[in-house]
Amino acid sequence: MAGGFGAPTSGGGDFEAKITTVVIISCILAASGGLMFGYDIGISGGVTSMPEFLKEFFPVVYQKNSTARA
Numbered sequence: 001m002a003g004g005f006g007a008p009t010s011g012g013g014d015f016e017a018k019i020t021t022v023v024i025i026s027c028i029l030a031a032s033g034g035l036m037f038g039y040d041i042g043i044s045g046g047v048t049s050m051p052e053f054l055k056e057f058f059p060v061v062y063q064k065n066s067t068a069r070a
Contacts, residue, residue, distance in 0.1 A: 047053055054062035 051062065051065075054065065
């Protein structure tokens with residue numbers, strides 16, 4: 001069986017996994033953390049490479065980048 005919430009079809013012996021409230025909350029928190037991390041990396045990575053941002057907050061880096069491009 002590929003995925004799903006069913007019991008394992010082979011192996012495992014007498015072990016039966018149960019989906020508890022703690023497991024569900026842990027999965028939701030882990031997924032939320034991954035989404036927030038990915039969103040943060042995507043947004044901040046795009047903003048910090050913008051010439052306007054570099055010119056305003058990091059003029060030395062902006063000048064190094066602009067002289068390297070010319």
